[in-house]
Amino acid sequence: MSAYTEGIICVLCINAIAVMGVSLVTGYTGIFSLGHAGYMAIGAYTAAILTARYSFYFIPAIVAGGLLAALIAYIIGVPTLKLVGDYYAIASIGLGEAIRLILENGGTFTRGARGFPGIPNYTNLTVAVCSFVIMAFLMFNLINGRFGRAFKACRDDYIAASLLGYNTAKYRILSLVISGFYCGVAGALLGGFLLYIKPLMFDMMKSTELTSVVVFGGLGSMSGTLLGMVIITLITEVFRPISQYRMLIYGAILVIIMVLRPEGIMGQYEFGPGMFKAIKEKFKGDHYSEEGRKV
Amino acid sequence: MAKKSNQNVLQLENLTKYFGGVPAVNDISFSIEEGKLAGLIGPNGAGKTTIFNLITGVYPPDSGKILFWGEDITYLKTYQAIGRNMARTFQNLRLFPHSTALENVMVALQQHHSYSFIEAITHLGGWGKKEREIKAKSMDILDRVGLADRANQKARTLPYGMQRRLEIARALALEPKFLFLDEPAAGMNPEEVNALNTLILGIHKELKFTILVIEHHMDLVMEICSHIICMNFGTKIAEGNPMEIQSHPEVLKAYLGE
């Protein structure tokens, strides 16, 4: 396998872990975030500092990166996710920017805006693929069970969910913490792959990319998110020559999907036998539109 | 014959709630005995749903007290109140529209058939057994309300009457001891109302829990309830058995006008 192909596969695996985290929080739990690149930055810098400066073995360093990102997610989530409204969305922008500013002004500890070089090369093909497989296994298990159903209930109607005995704030915070962990791990892997990180890599544009992939793939579909991520990563590779149009295309895709098909390319379906059953179900039986019902 | 005095499951004491200076519920007191099928009636805007919202902790009362099995639950949050083994349905349906009928029931039923986070992410330990149990019990409940053959249909594509029954199924899945039904017959045709009557009576008889049903169709309430509370403009105007209510002058005035 050529080094280029290996590189692409590593990038796909790292991106996959990050977007699974965002998919959980935005697609499954309905929390819009514009700061998840911030969690990646925390993971990346934690792992970089632990491995490069304190000679940690990479596995505990990656886990520590994920855990610290999860902790920050918890601290931000507790006050904002108890509220109804766009509080988390705005706080997430603030968080992303604040993390960047702190890293840029961190002196010798974070090495400032010029970036952090000399990270050991711990993310090879095996590590990237194994991390992806483990994280995907855990994520798909999580959403196929009581937590997946609870997250979706909180997303679709938080009042109905609380009247089924759910402490909705608790579930939203849990979802955010897990997604913070995923993005932290992805960031840590990214550092070990690029060997160099700088604060500007984790700006709001990066956060927007993560969210747009999730929207493109399908809000509420984990496999759709992964499919969307593969498509967008590969398209980005193909269109590298006209990269100045990249963000314009991203933005336009977001708007067009919301207008035409807000549920994304996969809708809320997951790949598997259930998907075909559900599609079959859709084409038979009565159809009563939501709007048509008597209130 | 000496009748054993039943325990009051639910007891409201001088409950009052204002919305912007207007009393929606004004100094209401009543109690419901264990095992009763009681009705709360009154014209539109009488404050019936507000009472449900106060009991289930959607908002707190301005004054007064709510006792449930003798425990003061006046200021509990919604999920805490529901955790005391009560369940309710909504006047305006609040199903999870994108989930299937089965999932709608499972998400309620899993509250009492839980497993740990570790089991959830690894699918080890009790996961398989519990999931099968949740699914089987949910199917039983769907069967009871006559929706077993619609289990895999998305909730929002179900006909209206079925959506109403799915809400009842979801409430039953919480395995409550006290069920609050908020206008379960709203928007139904007479046939559907009849089927609903049978369903409610069946549930009450078999599962033996206490039910309080809001309705402004007098017929339904008169037919199935043994104890009725009538409200108008936020105050209680009458309380008693169907016979007493039907002939109560205040009730007649409220329903027929002057």
Added chain:
Amino acid sequence: MPVFNIERGESLGILIQQIINGLSLGSVYALIAVGYSLVYSILMFSNFAHGGFLVIGGYICYFVLKDMGAGILIAGFLSLLGAGAAAILTERLAYKPIREKTNNTLYLLIASMGMSIVIENIFVVTIGGRFRALPDIIPTTPIHLSGMATISAFDLISLLAAVVFLSILQLILVKTKWGLAIRAAAYNLRIASLMGVNVNLLISLTFFIAGTLASVGGIFLAVRYTLYPQLGGITIKAFVAAVIGGLGSLPGAVVGSIILGLAEMLTAGFISSQLRDLVVFFFLVITLLVRPQGLFGKDVGEKV
């Protein structure tokens, strides 16, 4: 101790200077935050494309001044009109189809993020990302305050402009029929529509107002920091101001903006200008921890 006295006098001068500076910056934030809050109060979503309106207004002003040689009044008028029209267009193209289909505001939020990226990058790919300085349209002559402090005429003018435009908005909201309709819609959009208000027209009007206010803010920001496609990113601070004041509350947006402007300028003057952005997010975190519904926010809840 003469040295001490001089230092004291100087720091008092800096204090006055930074307060005026902060009020001026805060008033520009207020112009942006009020429009954003107005839209939020009616459609209940954060319009992230709001920063785009400000950039559009700024560029219209720039090109009218530069290429058409017009005066500031004409340029300003056209830029207000253009940004207002762009806001209406954004709503019609991106939000209206969504809000007619669903009442999930998450979709609107994502679409607005998309529109914000689109607007910003249209400027990047067409006219490039370089920084452009507006011609000297607003005097920046220093004014000496009895020898204690020196402030810029620009600060006073931007403060004055904000007061004028916000007063006009207040008049519209209180005195006109449409203002009443907007206030009713902010209370409950569905009920307003049941009362016979033409909701689509009302929403367009709201976006127009938001666009014009953003444009005024955009012109002043462009004079202060020069003009570039990413200038709209500064709206984040206006969003933060709106959260501090209480999402959806117009007086809250104004008060929050003034607080932020003062905090930023006082930090820049007395601590370090590198920390002024961090102070903004510090205020955001404190607000969310201590009083998350904001200074003027009402309790967040929903009808059952």
